[in-house]
Amino acid sequence: MTITDSATESASDVVAGKGARWVVVGSSTQAEAELAVREALAPIVKRADPKLTIIFCSPAHNLAEISRLVRATVGSGEVIGCSTAGELLRNHPTTGGLLIWALGGDGFAVTTGVGLGDPATGLRDAAQTAAQCLRQLERKEHTLLFLLADGLCGDQMEVVRGAYDVSGAGVPLVGGCAGDDMALQGTQQIHSGELLTHAVVAAAITSNAPMAIGIAHGWEPLSEAMLVTGSRGTTLESLDDRPALDVYLDTYEAPDEVRNDPAAFFDFAHTRPVGIARRNRTEIRYVYGADYELRTLMIFAEVPQGAMAYLMQGNATSVLNATTDVCALAEQALGGQPARGFMLLECVARKTLLSNAGLLDESLKLPSVASEAAVGGFYTYGEIARTEGSGGLHNQTVVALALA
């Protein structure tokens, strides 16, 4: 089956004319790599050479082969990508598929970079290296740094810190952490046709039109604010001087099997994140495991010691609203210009919650988004969106990047 955003394709020509900015998304659920690439690239190859092609691909595919085929087809533009925990199209989330998101036209310019880290030292230096591509970019009026990082290599917050070391406050950061269809074994990143692990790939995108970021999650505090009294890396040790796991289980009144069975805990925690209090928002952290012996929680990204934290709750409706609202939030920030395309970066845990409630397709109807705008993205293990402050790593959140 081919899912091609043909409406977007035609609209671009009409609205912008040849040589103007365009965003196109294509996808495929074909199992065979060559067929999948041909289908997913079909709307893209009709355009002039894309400036940036981003591959979001299920680990069920041979990513090396996919990446080689895409690289060979799209010409001289930049190619990056990563493995996913599912792919996002308007109305059509997929698992095991391939989605290709591309932009082009004279109004855009792109440079890319890559940095390699390792689980022992994390990804800060890798992100710093990848972000150096900003220095090679001849900037137009609006610039941002798009990041794809290994989602299972150390503290995800380090990716934001490393990129911010280079970008500074003037350049927004947006992106996501690669997934592996919830196997939690290892993720892959793509840069210039090369397949990598423990890597950060970056694309510095500059445009003569606005680009804006929307962030939403729909979670609300369930608990009172608690002081993070013990935290080391991605292990949350204690809250208000009590073992973090005990606080967590008691607050959520977890059933017995969750208190003893790691698999049951994993499913349970999927929809019960931790929130970190920030000045005017709450950042969400994804709890993906527990150490029953040490009574600690395992989190995808650091919960800073000394911070105020909450245990969060949500329901299908609040999470659904966040997804449908986020594109509108992003588009509002475009200053009245219409969005040509959206990149959606949504936490895989939200997918589970919405799917369990039978609202997954509903969540992607995106009524606020014009029908001619291209929409595509992937289900992530962590979302990156820094527009203010110097933090910007989120979990169980949906982030939308809108491009005018």
Next chain:
Amino acid sequence: MSSAPWSLHVLSEVLAAFTVRSPTALRDVMSRVAEAVDAEITAIMDGAQSDFQHCVGLEDHQKFLLAAAVEERLPVLSLAGVPLHLYWAPLDGGAVMVVGRFREAYSLEERALLRAMGRSIQLSTQMLAALKAEQEAKDLAIREATIDALTGLPNRRYLLAHLGAGLDPSSGGRLQIGLLFIDFDRFKHINDVYGHSVGDAYLQAVGVALGQFHDADTFVARLAGDEFIVVVASANIGILTDLADRILQCLKQPVKIRGRLLHYSASIGVALAEPGDRPQDLLDKADMAMYSVKQLLPGGYACFEPNMLDQARRKAVLESEIRSALLQDEVIAFFQPIISSLHGGVVGFEALARWLHPRRGLLTPKDFIEVAEDAGLLRDLDARILRDACCSFSGWQSVQKGFNPRLSINISAATLQDPTLIERVKESLVSSGLKARNLLLEVTESSLVKNVERAQHNILSLKKMGVKLAVDDFGTGYSSLRYLRQFPVSMLKIDRSFVSGLGQSYDDKVIVETILRMAASLGIQVVAEGVETEEQRAILSRMGCEFLQGYLLGHPLDSPMSDQFLARSERRRNWLRQPIV
């Protein structure tokens, strides 16, 4: 549900930011401070120069704007048209920590809180600086303990740790570890001839050359002296020998040190780790292979073979036995007579080392001299023979009856340079009662010529004492004969290789005749060694060679039998002297 005050967030999180465990992680601290106060920019600036120790959130071209704002104590700075609200925490020495937040000014509560935290931040910064200094001192100590100061390469300790990790299967170690043991040929010559500073400079140049081979799989270290080690992580014999070839080619290139072009080569032993090998096992194997190269083909490489291990073990056992034999007086002097070609009587004896091995019986030097030399035992061996030969010789009844033969004793190059040689000779002469003029010390041409400067003092002292010097194996060593004028040489001993050719080789005949004529003109006596046939004796007699030595004239004998041999020789000589009635 209650919400904690924002200022409380800032207080607890910023203070916690300074409890990071790594003292070198200043950037982590600053990132956490920025995140805690929801600020975009944090910086630490030195006061006077407005230099940035650290800065997060600004691009390079924006930093000067912040520096100017700090200097003027501006509360707000406009960056790209957006107001950046600034807060300062003064630190020691005029330094300042700056926290900047876009758009939203700090509230009175926040400012009061940040101000109150200034001292804590300062203390934390000082603590971090102290911890950082301590960590740097530790790093330096570790570096000094693991890095060779001369070459900058990893040292023996680091090497052993690296090998240990590589060979340990429990730590994910790989068994395909290979090792090259590099040892320079005649490196001592550089130190001896040009001095140790040139030797050190040469080793530094070698360190740079070998450092070029370092990569993710290849680890280069200096083991000791002129010994270097290359460890290859994913090795097979092909990879190792190819690398050995490339290294040999590299090391053969001349090195210019202080205006001199030095040409030296190295020998390489190659070994591949086997399961269960410990670091020292692998080093030993490669060392054995290197040793075999040195013996057979210096300047090349050889791969370790299991029989080398047996040889090495046998050598180690033999070395231990030699040490024991010297202590147990199992090494004694035998004596081979030197005969006058004129009258057939004994004119002297050459003392020769023999080892009365408790299991293997009587051993000659060829069975143990090489191992003794490698073990540095030649001086002890020489001293032992000197003492034993002098004592035995002077105790012979025939000598005491007035026979007056000379005693020749071989000494090695090491002994010739030994500062204690003169004392040892004096002691032997005094304790035995042997007259100095009856003692000849035999040295080879090479040991005499190679160690001219160091041996000169001993040679002149021996001459003053009246002890004579003989040159052993004459004709096989150096072409230059200048040393015959330079040193007080009393006797030349023609090498047995020339004597054995007499009657068969015209060349040998010419060489022997030439030596005899030259010695006669210099007033030096000559002994022909290795005389084993009547024909050789007759030819040498006709040529005028005065003294002969060899199996034809007498085998080496122990002390009592030599005493008897001398007595018989003297009786026969006296009988011959009697007038025929």
